Every structure is written in C-alpha cells, then in structure tokens.
Amino acid sequence: MSRENIETNHFFQPAGLYVHIPFCIRKCPYCDFFSITDRSTIPGFMEALIQEMSMTGVFPFRFDSLYIGGGTPSVLEANQVGRVVETAHRSYRILPGAEITLEANPGTLRFDKLTGFKSAGINRLNIGVQSFRDAHLNFLGRIHTGRDADTAIKDARKAGFDNLGLDLIYGIPGQTKKSWLLDLQQAVDYAPEHLSCYMLTYEFGTPMERGLRKGFFQALPESLAGDLFEATSAFLCSRGYQHYEISNFARSTDFRSRHNMKYWAGVPYIGLGPSAHSFTGMKRSWNCRSVSQYTENLNAGRLPVAGEEVLSRDQEMIEAVYLGLRKADGIAAEAFEKKFGVSFHGLFGEVIADLRKKRMMNATKTRCALTCRGMRFLDGIASRFVQRME
Ligand code: SF4
Numbered sequence: 001m002s003r004e005n006i007e008t009n010h011f012f013q014p015a016g017l018y019v020h021i022p023f024c025i026r027k028c029p030y031c032d033f034f035s036i037t038d039r040s041t042i043p044g045f046m047e048a049l050i051q052e053m054s055m056t057g058v059f060p061f062r063f064d065s066l067y068i069g070g071g072t073p074s075v076l077e078a079n080q081v082g083r084v085v086e087t088a089h090r091s092y093r094i095l096p097g098a099e100i101t102l103e104a105n106p107g108t109l110r111f112d113k114l115t116g117f118k119s120a121g122i123n124r125l126n127i128g129v130q131s132f133r134d135a136h137l138n139f140l141g142r143i144h145t146g147r148d149a150d151t152a153i154k155d156a157r158k159a160g161f162d163n164l165g166l167d168l169i170y171g172i173p174g175q176t177k178k179s180w181l182l183d184l185q186q187a188v189d190y191a192p193e194h195l196s197c198y199m200l201t202y203e204f205g206t207p208m209e210r211g212l213r214k215g216f217f218q219a220l221p222e223s224l225a226g227d228l229f230e231a232t233s234a235f236l237c238s239r240g241y242q243h244y245e246i247s248n249f250a251r252s253t254d255f256r257s258r259h260n261m262k263y264w265a266g267v268p269y270i271g272l273g274p275s276a277h278s279f280t281g282m283k284r285s286w287n288c289r290s291v292s293q294y295t296e297n298l299n300a301g302r303l304p305v306a307g308e309e310v311l312s313r314d315q316e317m318i319e320a321v322y323l324g325l326r327k328a329d330g331i332a333a334e335a336f337e338k339k340f341g342v343s344f345h346g347l348f349g350e351v352i353a354d355l356r357k358k359r360m361m362n363a364t365k366t367r368c369a370l371t372c373r374g375m376r377f378l379d380g381i382a383s384r385f386v387q388r389m390e
Contacts, residue, residue: 014064014095016262019049019084020273021073022291025107028141029207030200034275034289035071041291046080048298050087052272055303057091059270059280065099065259068122074104078116085121099124099258101165106152107144114152114159125156126165126194132186133179136172140200153190163255165194170232171225172200173217180228181235188239193255195241196248197232199225226376233372246326246375264323266316274304283310313340314389321385325378330362330369351384 023042024035066088068081076084081102088094101124102117109127117125131137132146144152156164166187170180187195202209202219212219220228233243241249242256245264250256262269271278274294277286285308288294297304311319317340324331333344345352345365352368355361360374360381374381 013267015059015061015267016065016067016259016269017063017088017092017094018259018269018271018273018276019066019068019073019088020271020276020287021068021070021076022274023070023075024072025075025105025143026141029211030140030202030209032203032206033071036291038291039075041295042076042080044295045291046083048295048304049084049273051298051301052304053087053091055298055301056270056272059092061268061270062093062095063098063270064095065101065262066094067101067103067259069101069103072105072108073102074108074113074117078113078120081117081122082120089121099163101126101257101259103128104152104156105144106148107142109152109155111155111159114155114161118160123161124163124165125161126167126196127152127156128167129153129187130167130169131172132183136169136175136183139172139174140169153192157190163194164190164192165196165257166190166192167196167198169198169200170228171220173220175220175228177224177228177231181231184232184235188236191251193251194249194257195236197236198247199229229376230372233375242328243372244328246378264327266320266323282316283308285309316340317389318386321389322382325370325382325385326375328369330367332367334366347388348385351381351388355381 020034022035022045023039024037026037027035066085068084073081085100100122102122103126104117105128114125127149129149130140130142132149134145137145153164153166168183168187170183184197200220202212211217236249237243241251242253243249244253244256245260248257248260261267266279268280269278270280271287274287274291275289277284285305287304288297288306294304320336320339321331324336331344336342336344348368352361352363355370355374356363360371360377362369362371370378370381
C-alpha cells in the first residue's frame with residue numbers, strides 16, 4: 001500500500017480532537033506540560049480558542065472523541081467548558097456517542113461545577129488524584145488533599161458521571177509497596193471505570209529534577225519502582241481491571257480511553273490550544289508554547305502553528321514499534337508488513353524468540369505483545385527492536 005493510500009485511509013477512521021487549556025492554580029514541581037498560573041488571560045484565550053476552532057473546522061475528519069486536557073481545564077467555569085463543547089460541535093463533524101472527556105483537579109471542583117460540566121456535555125471525567133496521602137501530595141506540590149480527592153470523586157458520582165477515570169502516581173520518594181497498595185485499594189473502592197498509574201519521572205529542567213540533581217532528596221531506587229509497576233498490574237488485574245496499556249487500566253474494553261487509544265494506534269488527532277500537537281496521518285505539527293503568542297496570532301487571523309514535520313518511513317516504523325509495545329494488544333504483524341513492506345518476523349524474529357524465552361513477550365505468527373514483566377523493561381526492549389531496523 002502506498003503512503004498516499006495510507007494517508008487517505010486515515011480519513012475513514014474517526015479521529016480525536018484535543019483541546020489544551022493552559023492554566024493551573026499553581027505549577028507542580030515535577031510537571032513539564034505547558035501551563036501558566038496567570039488566569040487573568042483566560043477571557044482572551046477563550047476568544048482565541050473559538051477562533052482557532054472556526055479556522056480549523058475544514059479538516060476532512062470525523063471525530064468520535066473530544067478530550068479537554070491541560071493544564072487544569074477544571075479551572076474553567078461550566079459555562080466556559082460548555083462553550084468549548086458547543087463550538088466543537090458547530091465547527092467539526094463530531095459523531096453521535098462521542099467520548100467527551102474533561103481532566104479535573106480535585107482542588108478546583110465543587111458539586112455545582114460538576115453538575116454544570118455534565119450539563120455542558122462532558123460524559124467522561126478524569127480526576128487527577130495522584131495520591132490519597134497528604135505527605136505524598138505535599139511532595140508533589142499538589143493543591144489538593146486526600147480528603148479533597150475523596151469529596152471530588154463522591155461528588156462526581158452524585159453529579160451523574162458514570163464514566164470516571166482516576167490518575168495516580170507511584171515511585172514517590174519514601175513510598176513503600178504497602179503504602180502504594182493502600183492508595184490503589186482506596187482508588188478501587190470507588191470502582192472507577194478507568195485508572196491511569198504513572199511512574200514519577202524527573203523531566204529535565206523541572207524544579208523537581210533540579211532538586212534531585214542537587215541532592216535535596218533521593219529518588220526511589222529503580223528496582224523498587226519497577227517492583228511497584230508489576231505490583232500495580234497484579235493488584236488491579238486481580239480486582240477485575242484490564243491492563244491494556246503500560247500505564248492504563250480499564251474495567252472493561254468499553255471503558256478504555258477512546259481518545260488515548262488513537263495516540264497509541266497512530267490514528268489522526270487534531271490538537272487545539274497552545275503547545276497542542278496534531279497528527280494527520282503522515283504529518284505532525286504543533287502550536288506555539290505561549291498564551292500571548294497564541295492569542296496574538298489568532299487575533300490577527302493566523303493559525304498559531306510553531307512547526308511541522310513529515311514523518312519519514314523510518315520514523316513511522318520506530319513509532320509503530322514504540323507505541324505498539326506499550327499496548328497489551330501489541331503489534332499486529334500483518335498490518336506492520338502491509339504498511340512498511342517488510343517481513344515482520346524476518347526483521348524481529350531473533351529478538352522476539354529471545355524475549356519469549358525470558359517470558360517477556362507473548363508472540364504468535366500474527367501478533368506480538370510484551371508481558372507485564374516485559375513492559376517493565378519497555379525502553380530497553382524497544383531499543384533492541386529499533387537496532388534491528390538500522
Ligand atoms: S496541575 Fe497538572 S498540568 Fe498543572 S502543573 Fe500540576 S501536573 Fe502540571
């Protein structure tokens with residue numbers, strides 16, 4: 001199949017729409033997402049966002065997911081979220097039954113706000129709990145307490161959210177397996193439809209990474225963080241969750257994050273707002289990382305695109321391997337061969353055989369996927385695949 005045909009075929013799959021709300025109450029020291037704390041610019045930003053939606057509505061895609069992320073989208077009031085959802089429906093072909101997610105910070109929620117989000121068309125709420133332990137929340141610099149998280153989850157249920165995701169972080173200095181499993185147990189007690197469990201990472205240039213370099217605290221040993229990863233999977237699977245992606249768990253296939261699945265499957269998505277990325281099948285582009293530049297550009301009728309690249313065949317192959325290995329469904333050999341015109345097992349057969357021997361991979365003729373143990377060593381394993389392509 002030619003690359004042009006692949007690009008054209010993408011038009012038949014529903015795409016994802018992402019809206020980046022770049023405001024937070026306070027910056028968390030480990031975070032490297034783009035956001036600012038000056039909320040006086042929200043009204044100007046909202047006008048610019050509406051303008052960007054009206055200028056980009058020409059994309060020939062249908063969408064079955066809208067994800068409002070950030071930043072902290074729940075700093076917006078319900079009527080502002082309603083305006084985003086309504087304008088998205090007016091500007092794009094959003095399919096009936098689309099998954100419409102809002103990321104929410106427990107420190108910004110009130111019951112009336114939650115009912116307002118629901119009435120605004122949000123049908124999936126993803127709450128950034130991170131931990132139920134105040135000591136850990138303090139270390140992470142979060143604005144909320146464990147009690148705030150508890151109230152937010154209960155209020156969200158009362159407000160009628162029947163598709164609820166909770167985000168948690170593990171690998172926090174001082175954390176033990178016991179305290180992490182207690183966090184997980186508390187999360188599972190709310191029976192969320194989805195759980196994302198991320199390992200704390202020290203992104204270069206963040207205050208937390210600088211603190212680590214200066215020796216202000218010690219990171220959890222890598223081996224313990226790896227053990228927590230495996231313990232997470234064992235615990236949540238024993239409680240009926242599917243471990244469908246390295247950091248993600250769903251109560252059933254229906255509750256997998258439809259939007260995030262697009263990133264891992266190489267399906268197109270359009271990103272709006274400062275720093276948001278778009279992928280249209282072969283081309284990737286990204287918006288400027290500044291609220292003032294974003295607003296100025298759109299006020300002047302210009303799209304705020306800061307750069308773009310057309311992926312080479314090699315880049316596409318590397319991405320297909322990295323993203324495929326993250327998923328419990330793994331990589332489909334036939335689709336890979338069709339797309340890249342190479343024999344999947346011819347190229348990777350040796351690596352796959354070795355990983356199977358070490359119980360890090362399950363493989364058949366048609367598909368290969370990492371086991372939980374293999375996922376623990378994802379980066380090293382993905383590099384072995386990439387070396388075979390060189
Ligand atoms: S609330 Fe979220 S986006 Fe904002 S600084 Fe903290 S981690 Fe980053």
